[in-house]
Amino acid sequence: MSRNILVVGASGYIGSHLVPNLLNLGHHVTATGRNLKLLEKRGWGNINNLTLVELDLDIDQDLTDLFTDIDTVYFLVHGMNHGHDFIEFELDCARHFSHYLRHSDVEHVVYLGALQSQTSQSKHLSARKETGNILRNSDKCVTELRAGIIIGPGSAAFEVMQDFVYHLPVMLTPSWVTSRNSPIALRNLLYYLTELIECPPDHNLILDVAGPEQMTYRDQMVRLSKVHGKNIRVIPLKWLSPKMATYWLRFITSVPTNIARALIGGLSCDLPADGSELQRRIPQHLINYEEAIQEALAMNTEVVKSDIWGFDPDALLRWQTGYGYYPKQAGYTLKTDASCEDLWRQVQLIGGEERYFYANGLWLVREWMDAMIGGNALKRYRRDPQQLQLGDKIDSWKVISLEKNHFLSLLFGMKAPGLGRLEFTIEDCGDHRTIDIRAWWHPKGFMGLLYWFAMMPAHLFIFRGMTHALVKRCKAKIQQGNIETK
Structure with missing residues (x-):
């Protein structure tokens, strides 16, 4: 069934891949971004069932018209690239949006958050969790998917690891490289997101997104290097803290420093994921880590096909x-x-x-x-x-x-x-x-x-x-x- 869908944060990594998928399924999409020209540069300016809206949630403006005739909302906004005050920026944006969401006729909100740890003090992860709470305060039905590392071109965490592999034959790292995560292929995540709108729940849900295996960051980088035909050595040092590691990120990775710094803060602990409930609701074949990397590399030329x-x-x-x-x-x-x-x-x-x-x-x-x-x-x-x-x-x-x-x-x-x-x-x-x-x-x-x-x-x-x-x-x-x- 065709739906009227609002994608907030369409110019971001996930949004830029999700919007074409929704259009291909026959839905009418309203895509928002802080810079309308960036959306238009994606070739989205003349598509019949796509409406582009410039939206800056940091500005106090009436959003009532944004929700007109909208059935489903994807909330994909984060503030990691905003600067040192990105936490308050992110939460203020969520509060502003949630206020107008409460008074709309929207039936279902899908929010992509982050896996959580019982021990982490990461401000980035805490903000992702609190954003979900703020959206639920709108009294709308919210499905929150909590994901870890997404394997795909443009995924910040994946690109940081790619840069490590290409730039450093030997990596001296904090001990966080032994922490575990559950990386998932971009294709698998997009399938979960698009299928969720076909079976909207009647109550709030929080579901983990998990790939087929739990892996340490060290294992991910070693296996990534082998796919690239390289042989990287990863040497953990107990005295090297994640905070110290952020100082040289600017010189090692091309990923924007604000984003890379926020990500590093979430790497200091295990981020366990149990994806069984999501997989029960939306069954699919989960491709393994190496297959996900190969798909990501095959999509890399999208950078210049634009x-x-x-x-x-x-x-x-x-x-x-x-x-x-x-x-x-x-x-x-x-x-x-x-x-x-x-x-x-x-x-x-x-x-x-x-x-x-x-x-x-x-x-x-x-x-x-x-x-x-x-x-x-x-x-x-x-x-x-x-x-x-x-x-x-x-x-x-x-x-x-x-x-x-x-x-x-x-x-x-x-x-x-x-x-x-x-x-x-x-x-x-x-x-x-x-x-x-x-x-x-x-x-x-x-x-x-x-x-x-x-x-x-x-x-x-x-x-x-x-x-x-x-x-x-x-x-x-x-x-x-x-x-x-x-």
């Missing part, structure tokens, strides 16, 4: 297993009174007579470095000196996405351990405009991370200079700028 990369064949050709799923990023944003049209006119000149607007000597040094290892960065090329089109080559760059007066994305073409792009984004903010220049980098192993951190000071110096130079070329005023790195 509007973000313009579905570009060169990006797909260059993608390799072992590239970080999450990109590193560094950029500079500048406020100005220049018009979008004037800024866009200047951005389109990149690679021509003005070269790269600022620090052209540094650009030339990087091009010579590329040429010395067999690259073609010294070959100058532009189809037209004034206008850009999709697919244009600019020296070693390629235009993979272009939106007039707003956005330009260039595929990085030099030889380096990873896959990257350079983006120019112009936003009209009413009383001012912003010009943002930003590099995105999917590192390949430790050398990819080393390359990124070695280049970051130059990136930030150059991007700041480029934004200022573009505004000056528009003969406009510079108001304010700021750096951002992740």
